[in-house]
Amino acid sequence: MADLSGRVALVTGAGSGIGKACAERLRSDGATVVTLDISGEVDHEIDVRSESEIEALVASILSAHGQLDIVVNAAGVAGGGPVHMVPLEEWDRVMSINLTGTFLVCKHAVAAMLQHKRGSVINIASVEGIEGTEGGSAYNASKAGVILLTKTMAIDYGIHGIRANAICPGGIDTPMLRQFIDAPGLEKYRDTMLDAHMLGRFGQPEEIAAVAAFLASDDASFVTGHALVADGGMTAGLRAGLFENF
Numbered sequence: 001m002a003d004l005s006g007r008v009a010l011v012t013g014a015g016s017g018i019g020k021a022c023a024e025r026l027r028s029d030g031a032t033v034v035t036l037d038i039s040g041e042v043d044h045e046i047d048v049r050s051e052s053e054i055e056a057l058v059a060s061i062l063s064a065h066g067q068l069d070i071v072v073n074a075a076g077v078a079g080g081g082p083v084h085m086v087p088l089e090e091w092d093r094v095m096s097i098n099l100t101g102t103f104l105v106c107k108h109a110v111a112a113m114l115q116h117k118r119g120s121v122i123n124i125a126s127v128e129g130i131e132g133t134e135g136g137s138a139y140n141a142s143k144a145g146v147i148l149l150t151k152t153m154a155i156d157y158g159i160h161g162i163r164a165n166a167i168c169p170g171g172i173d174t175p176m177l178r179q180f181i182d183a184p185g186l187e188k189y190r191d192t193m194l195d196a197h198m199l200g201r202f203g204q205p206e207e208i209a210a211v212a213a214f215l216a217s218d219d220a221s222f223v224t225g226h227a228l229v230a231d232g233g234m235t236a237g238l239r240a241g242l243f244e245n246f
């Protein structure tokens, strides 16, 4: 458990999956947590693409709690395909939610954190922001953008007491992953993906929430500008079956 008592956190994408688990974990570690999603059981039904609503929400957090210490950007969508098949509207949808939405929340959250010269920004990127994957195009580009946005923030705000880190999950058992691994006809994809995780399983949202809690806490007081991989070994390298029998 991390000690987050006295901290105020904003979690986006908190209606489902990783964001929901992050909100629950930060709350159980003692933080006051404000949740946002476009849908679901959250405090605020807001689209991360709406700058005016995000600005107003951050102002309302400051007026209710006097501070904002932690932001977890977990709102996101899958999408893409081989580039010649991607309609511009699809590219714009993915980039606007995953990258621009993260930017907008960071923009207003960091302005609030600067008032107290303290804060931890945690952006949920992906291993697909580090390595290419088949048909990744828009999604992978958006997540690579999130990683460099995060690193740039670490540079700009470290001197002001604000840390910024990304988490790069592998396959995590949430509705986003299930739409692919449960889809009829995609059994080969599911098995290949599973095999790529050296732990032999997909992760649970709570395992990413534990990483977020660490990054939010003072235990990570010297950690900033990092893209922390939590992927069950997916990016460790190739396992081809040479030493299977022991």
Ligand SMILES: NC(=O)c1ccc[n+]([C@@H]2O[C@H](COP(=O)([O-])OP(=O)(O)OC[C@H]3O[C@@H](n4cnc5c(N)ncnc54)[C@H](O)[C@@H]3O)[C@@H](O)[C@H]2O)c1
Residues within 6 Å of the ligand: 012, 013, 014, 015, 016, 017, 018, 019, 036, 037, 038, 039, 040, 046, 047, 048, 049, 073, 074, 075, 076, 077, 078, 097, 101, 124, 125, 126, 127, 168, 169, 170, 171, 172, 173, 174, 175, 176, 177
């Ligand atoms: N599940 C995985 O395997 C995996 C792996 C790597 C990274 N990620 C990333 O983790 C984050 C969380 O994904 P998840 O797996 O929990 O998926 P999820 O679909 O369970 O949750 C995503 C949440 O984001 C919300 N959201 C979507 N568009 C929004 C918008 N415009 N404004 C506000 N909220 C919006 C959705 O309503 C949903 O509740 C995403 O950024 C995703 O890209 C997931």
